[in-house]
Amino acid sequence: MNETTLQWIQFSKLILLALVAGCYAFGGISGKWKRRYLGSFILVLGFITYTLLAGNFSWWTLLCYPLYLGAFSLGYGGTNKTWLKIVKRGYCGVAIALASLPLALAVSSLNMWYGHLILMPSMMIWLGVFNPTPSARNEETILGIFSGLIPLFLI
Secondary structure: OOHHHHHHHHHHHHHHHHHHHHHHHHHHHOOOHHHHHHHHHHHHHHHHHHHHHHOOOOHHHHHHHHHHHHHHHOOOOOOOOHHHHHHHHHHHHHHHHHHOHHHHHHOOOHHHHHHHHHHHHHHHHHHHHOOOOOOHHHHHHHHHHHHHHHHHOOO
16 A cells, blocks of 8 residues: 555544544443443444454454443442542553453554553543543543554554
8 A cells, every 4th residue: 555545544543533432422421332332333343444454354353342342331430539530440441451452462563552551541540530621521532532542553
C-alpha cells in the first residue's frame, strides 16, 4: 500500500474511535448495552478489520470481544470515599487494558501494550476521581477514546 492509503487507514481508526467513544458515553447516560455490547463490538470489529488489512489477523483477536464486554460492564461509581474510587477505577482501567492483550500478543506489539496498561488505569483514576473535566460527558467520551486508542494503533 502507498503512504496515502496507509494514512487514510489511520484516519479511519480515529473515526472508529469516535463511534466507540460515543457508545461508551451514551451508555453512561442510559442503556448500558450501548457501552457493553455495541461499543465493545465496534472496537473489536475494528481490530479484526485492521488486522485483516495489515495481513496479521489472528483468531486470538476474537477473544478481545468477551474481555471488552466484561471490562465495559464493571461498575466504577457510587461511592464518596476517595480510596475506594481509586481502587474501583484502577481495576476497571486494568481490565480494559487486559481486554486488548490478545490483540497485542497476536500482532507482537507488547511494548506498545505496556503503555496502554499504564495509561488506561491512570486515565480512569485521574478523570473519575479528580474530575478535571467540566462534565461527566467529557469524562466518559475521553475514556471511550482511551479504551481503544493504543490498541487500534498496535495494528
